[in-house]
Amino acid sequence: MGTRVSLNGGIQVEVGGTRFMLDPKGSAKADYTFVSHAHVDHMHRPSGGERIIASDETRDLALARGYDLGDTVEEVEGVELLDSGHILGSRAIRIGDEVYYTGDASGRERAFLGKCRTRGARILIMETTYGSPEYVFPQTARLVRDVNRLIGSAFDRGRPVVLMGYPLGKAQLLAYYFSSWAPLYYHTSVAAMNRVHADYGVRLKEGETIDPASEGAVLPDGPWVMIAPMSSGRSKAMAHLRSRHGALLVAFSGWAVGGGYSRSLGVDYTFPLSDHCDYPELLKLVEAVAPETVYTTHGFAAEFARDLRNMGFSARTISGYQSSISDYVKGG
Numbered sequence: 001m002g003t004r005v006s007l008n009g010g011i012q013v014e015v016g017g018t019r020f021m022l023d024p025k026g027s028a029k030a031d032y033t034f035v036s037h038a039h040v041d042h043m044h045r046p047s048g049g050e051r052i053i054a055s056d057e058t059r060d061l062a063l064a065r066g067y068d069l070g071d072t073v074e075e076v077e078g079v080e081l082l083d084s085g086h087i088l089g090s091r092a093i094r095i096g097d098e099v100y101y102t103g104d105a106s107g108r109e110r111a112f113l114g115k116c117r118t119r120g121a122r123i124l125i126m127e128t129t130y131g132s133p134e135y136v137f138p139q140t141a142r143l144v145r146d147v148n149r150l151i152g153s154a155f156d157r158g159r160p161v162v163l164m165g166y167p168l169g170k171a172q173l174l175a176y177y178f179s180s181w182a183p184l185y186y187h188t189s190v191a192a193m194n195r196v197h198a199d200y201g202v203r204l205k206e207g208e209t210i211d212p213a214s215e216g217a218v219l220p221d222g223p224w225v226m227i228a229p230m231s232s233g234r235s236k237a238m239a240h241l242r243s244r245h246g247a248l249l250v251a252f253s254g255w256a257v258g259g260g261y262s263r264s265l266g267v268d269y270t271f272p273l274s275d276h277c278d279y280p281e282l283l284k285l286v287e288a289v290a291p292e293t294v295y296t297t298h299g300f301a302a303e304f305a306r307d308l309r310n311m312g313f314s315a316r317t318i319s320g321y322q323s324s325i326s327d328y329v330k331g332g
């Protein structure tokens with residue numbers, strides 16, 4: 001029986017008569033549904049009766065965010081879950097030696113996170129968020145040193161610093177790298193994710209929990225560090241921290257490679273600390289899987305597929321599909 005890759009309210013893969021849905025947006029009819037990690041753009045609320053493949057970490061992080069995945073399984077015959085290095089519990093899935101799907105993946109070790117583990121497969125379905133050659137991320141150690149310098153000079157002037165990133169994943173890396181500064185505050189949404197990390201042995205420094213947007217939030221004068229979700233510097237809470245406390249707003253995202261990101265976010269500084277592969281790492285990932293066919297999704301999907309075709313791969317974007325007619329990948 002062949003292998004079929006198609007769109008059906010998400011990426012649908014049929015291998016040897018077994019149907020898998022990969023990170024669907026809603027409940028789907030399939031033998032198995034795979035949830036790669038607990039970022040909200042990769043989760044759905046199952047309607048019941050779905051057999052969900054996810055790591056235990058993903059199940060628990062999802063539940064802490066209000067997504068009950070129910071009883072999940074990590075082991076299914078013929079299926080292999082591999083650490084994708086993106087956030088705690090993130091997994092890539094390999095179905096036989098036919099299909100390897102990355103979910104979101106990182107190409108480098110950071111703090112308590114490893115990098116994406118790869119194995120050979122005939123068909124590679126990959127995220128290409130930063131699949132354009134200008135996206136080359138700096139060495140993490142250098143970035144951490146630069147940020148520590150920035151915080152140090154702010155503290156010398158008595159100014160607090162707000163470090164912003166996604167509350168799940170990026171915020172825990174920020175806590176790991178920059179918690180030597182005190183006093184340390186965690187936004188409530190970050191603290192909730194920190195607790196699940198602690199359950200899995202990732203112990204981050206304790207800090208005071210605060211929601212700067214709430215009425216009763218009181219912060220001291222003088223320097224402190226807060227780890228908070230990504231937010232516009234023009235939001236009410238952030239504008240207040242700036243005007244009342246003189247806080248410096250610092251955002252962390254791979255998009256900081258491009259110019260103008262600080263201005264568009266309305267923050268003071270941005271640093272390209274990312275939980276995704278940069279362009280060279282995406283290419284390395286393709287080399288490691290050595291597929292016959294590549295499907296790209298997210299970000300620069302069309303551009304990256306074109307670059308791969310120029311290198312001799314059979315590659316196309318998955319969003320370019322005719323979703324009504326499933327696309328047939330000839331099976332072996």
Ligand SMILES: [Zn+2]
Nearest residue numbers: 037039086104
């Ligand atoms: Zn993600």
